[in-house]
Amino acid sequence: MGSQFMSLHLVDPKLVQARLRGDFPDLARTVYEGQAPPPKELQPAFELMARGMFCFLKKGETHPDGMMYCRAVEHLFKTLGRRHWQLEFYPDEGQYPLWELAFGRCEATWLDLPHSNSGIAVTAWKSPETCRSFAYSIERSLKAESFNPRLSPETTLREAVEALREGSDFGLFAIFQG
Secondary structure (H helix, E strand, C coil): CCCEEEEEEECCHHHHHHHHCCCCCCHHHHHHHCCCCCCHHHHHHHHHHHCCCHHHCCCCCECCCHHHHHHHHHHHHHHHCCEEEEEEECCCCCCHHHHHHHHCCCCCHHHCCCECCCCCCEEEEECHHHHHHHHHHHHHHHHHCCCCCCCCCHHHHHHHHHHHHHCCCCCEEEEECC
């Protein structure tokens, strides 16, 4: 049983949504002229966003380019974000908040990305209310020591609480990397 990874991104959702709906027609050029441009193979995704066509992708279904779209959106998170966390744990339904962050439904209908053929990575946004609720639940689990440290190490849970507390303003974007 090996660890898996989830990245959490603190980003104002309005910034991401504006780019996904095509409010920046020069998005692809701007992204590739930036300080840390993404790999060239993501360019078609940014061009689709710039044309305002991203919203017409089939949602929640497997798409041969699903990984490209996920990685392009992840690049937006990294460049627009205020903070980023990388959690390492083994997904376990017994640690509900981490499980729900990794596999739960996206609470932003405008962000429901197509899936990759591998099923990884899964991208979702969790609302400020959900972040507060999950932080509280994990804090209770830490206080009661009712977690399995082999599956969800204490350091991971504490880092998750920190991220979720910070996400209580804008919410958090989560990408389960597998």
